[in-house]
Amino acid sequence: MSSSYARPAWLGRPKPVGIALRGLALLLICGVVVFPFLTVVSTSLATSKQINANGGYVLWPDSVSFEAYREVFDGTQVGRSIVISVLVTAVGTAFSLLCTVLAAYGLSRRGSLFQRGLLSYVLITLLFAPGIIPVYLMVKQTHLLGSYWALIIPTAVSAFNIVIVRGFIQNIPRELFDAARIDGAGEWRIFFSVALPLSKAVIAVVGLFIAVGYWNNYFGPLLYLNDTSKWPLQLVMRSFVLQNSVTTTSSTLPSQAAPPAQSVQMALVVIATIPILCAYPFLSKHMSKGMLTGAIKG
Structure with missing residues (x-):
């Protein structure tokens, strides 16, 4: 040969x-x-x-x-902060995905109202992102300080995520949309029956990124939440790592020796890591499917 x-x-x-x-x-x-x-x-x-x-x-x-875990949960605000983090992450991820997918679908359809202008506006925000002070002033003017919505709304829409989902929807064969339109389906029906089911892979990937961002967010609560009882897990963990203590009500009994600080710190890290580790295996197959589907043209 x-x-x-x-x-x-x-x-x-x-x-x-x-x-x-x-x-x-x-x-x-x-x-x-x-x-x-x-x-x-x-x-x-x-x-x-x-x-x-x-x-x-x-x-x-x-x-x-398990003394470190018992110390963390007995008489501290860690249990409450976990519930707060879970609720903020769940509501924030759902709200952010809804806004992202709707915006991406509208920007992917040629002929949509102000499609080019809005797309240019979204792309410009990738280059010129707002700073901390403008965002803080916006949250203050909208009376969201001290509210959990201050942790959700300012970061709900990401231009990067919109561009990713828009590119994925554009790769869906146009023949599917044309066939649905011939059958009499409107835009909402096409969105829910065609675009949304075929975009599960990219929604899973973007949803994981959004959920990780909400779960690991500690700077937002540090700025917007002055009440320590409203702190999520990441801020409580940060406070303990820096100050070597957590807010307690009835911690270890005087007759019992408290566990070492290193042990309690590592227990907090494990507690904060477990939810993401549990969610990743269910989304890993969607990640692979998303990469393969994005490489196939109809």
Whole structure:
């Protein structure tokens, strides 16, 4: 066979040395990712004696202790802050997805009212984002200070997310929209029956990004919420990490020794990480489908 018909290098069978190097690189990457997380979980479950013997952090505990988690939930505002974070994340994600998908669908349809002007306005906001002071003044003028809506509305619409969803909807074959229109469907019916079901993959991906943003948000509550009883989990965790204490009502009994600060800090980190870890497996298949669907043209 002539050299012009030779198989490309990336289609050839990999050599044993190449396979070994790839496996070693994969192990190193997994180690870099797993080692810190394992340390966090192990330290949160370790006893005071183990933490003191290991200098503050434990890689693998000899015995499991849930004193740090008991200290976090008993007599502190962590339980209330978790409920607040879950509600803010759920409502904020739903509201943001609704605004994003509707805006993206309208901007993807040629001939829509002010389609070009609104699209230019959305793209301009990618270059000139508002600063902290204008956003704070807007929240103050709309009387949202001290309200949970101050954590949801200012960040509900992202130009980047609109551009991503719009590009995905534009890749849907136009024949589907034309067929629905011939059958007598209006724009709302086309949106709910054609565009929305075929956009589940990109909605799942963008929804995950939005949910992570709301869940990890601590700067917004720091600016807009002065009442500590309204603080979400991330702000409570930040307060504890910086001040080495949480707001308590009846913490550990005087006769009991309080768990080490490192153990309680790691317990808070684990509690804040679990919801995202639980949501990702359900959305991972949609991420793969979204990338494949975006690469297929009708």
